[in-house]
Every structure is written in structure tokens, then in C-alpha cells.
Amino acid sequence: MTSANKKIGVIFHSGMGHTSYQAKAVRDGAKRVAGVDTELIYVEDAREQLDELSSMDAMIFGCPTYMGSVSAPFKQFMDDTGAIWLAQGWRDKIAGGFTNSGNQSGDKLNTLVQLNVFAMQHGMIWAGLGLPGGNNASTGGVEELNRLGSWMGAMAQSNTDQGIEGIAESDLRTAACLGERIARITLGWQPPRNVE
Numbered sequence: 235m236t237s238a239n240k241k242i243g244v245i246f247h248s249g250m251g252h253t254s255y256q257a258k259a260v261r262d263g264a265k266r267v268a269g270v271d272t273e274l275i276y277v278e279d280a281r282e283q284l285d286e287l288s289s290m291d292a293m294i295f296g297c298p299t300y301m302g303s304v305s306a307p308f309k310q311f312m313d314d315t316g317a318i319w320l321a322q323g324w325r326d327k328i329a330g331g332f333t334n335s336g337n338q339s340g341d342k343l344n345t346l347v348q349l350n351v352f353a354m355q356h357g358m359i360w361a362g363l364g365l366p367g368g369n370n371a372s373t374g375g376v377e378e379l380n381r382l383g384s385w386m387g388a389m390a391q392s393n394t395d396q397g398i399e400g401i402a403e404s405d406l407r408t409a410a411c412l413g414e415r416i417a418r419i420t421l422g423w424q425p426p427r428n429v430e
């Protein structure tokens with residue numbers, strides 16, 4: 235990594251692998267932007283590297299939707315950041331989120347809302363997906379970007395009886411758009427000076 239580059243961490247959980255493909259797509263989208271170094275961090279490792287995360291300029295949080303919520307390992311990570319939260323150590327860092335589930339809806343929005351509130355409690359600056367909804371007209375199709383129609387962050391749907399072949403290719407492209415957008419925002423972001 236080049237020290238002058240901005241640093242983005244893609245912190246994610248994936249129980250059975252599907253969300254890891256989405257996380258890699260987010261990472262690959264961010265890598266399209268020069269001047270940014272992007273690192274994939276499994277949430278199990280992130281819990282042991284909170285100091286390292288505090289050196290990031292941006293964090294993109296992702297997990298599968300389990301029981302209409304963030305998955306339990308990701309929630310454990312959220313709670314493990316309590317000391318940083320108390321000190322507001324991540325204030326003014328850029329944040330974004332993504333989630334994946336077995337159903338087209340699957341109550342995924344609730345997961346993105348939870349990721350958003352987590353980032354807001356840390357004083358972070360949330361960047362949404364920034365794409366129009368896709369596959370919402372007679373002329374549309376599942377190959378369109380943002381075909382699940384999300385604004386808070388990137389959504390993907392994975393067939394529960396398949397691996398990566400059960401994830402719509404457009405969902406992975408949508409995830410890459412989130413990564414690229416957050417990389418561009420991070421490059422241009424000037425955190426405000428503290429006004430204690």
C-alpha cells in the first residue's frame with residue numbers, strides 16, 4: 235500500500251460464502267479508482283484489528299440478512315466497537331453498506347438500516363448507492379443495475395441452493411458501483427476540523 239493513498243476497509247461477514255462474492259465485487263469496484271487502497275477484512279478478523287480500522291478513511295460494512303437482521307457475527311463486531319464509539323474515534327469517516335439474502339426482498343432493508351444506524355452512532359458520513367432503481371418497467375430486466383431497487387446501500391439476492399452461479403451478475407455489478415462511489419467520495423472528502 236502507498237501511504238499517501240486513502241484507505242478503505244470492506245468489513246464483512248459471510249456464513250456460507252454468498253456475501254463474500256458481493257464483498258469482493260465492492261472491493262473490485264473501489265479498486266477502479268486511483269489513489270485508494272482497499273482491503274477486504276473478514277469480520278472475525280476485524281474484531282481483532284480495531285486499531286487498524288481506526289486508520290481507515292472509509293469503511294464499507296456488509297453481511298447477509300439473517301432473520302431480517304444483520305447476522306450475529308456482524309452484530310458481535312458492532313458491539314465490540316463500543317470503546318471506539320464512546321470516544322467517537324471513527325467520526326467523520328466515510329461509511330456505506332451492503333447485504334445479501336435468499337429472497338428478493340427478505341427484509342434486507344432492515345439490515346441496511348441497522349448498518350446505517352451503526353455508522354451514524356459512530357458519527358460517520360453515510361454514502362448510499364446513488365443508482366436509480368432497475369427492473370421496474372416492462373422494458374426492464376434482471377440484468378439491470380440495482381434491479382432490487384435499493385438506495386441505502388447495495389443489495390444482492392442469492393439462490394439458497396447454489397453458490398456464486400445463484401447470484402445475479404447484475405447484483406455483483408451493483409456492488410462494484412457502491413465500492414467505486416465510496417472510493418470517489420473518500421478521495422474528495424475533507425473531514426471538518428473538530429469543533430469541541
Ligand SMILES: Cc1cc2nc3c(=O)[nH]c(=O)nc-3n(C[C@H](O)[C@H](O)[C@H](O)COP(=O)(O)O)c2cc1C
Pocket residue numbers: 247248249250251252253254298299300301302303334335336337338339340341392393394
Ligand atoms: C439463520 C439464517 C437466517 C436467514 N434469514 C433470512 C432472511 O431473513 N431473509 C432472507 O431472504 N434470507 C434469509 N436467509 C438466507 C440467507 O440470507 C442467504 O442464504 C444468504 O445468501 C446467505 O449468505 P452467506 O452465504 O454469505 O451466509 C437466512 C439464512 C440463515 C442461515
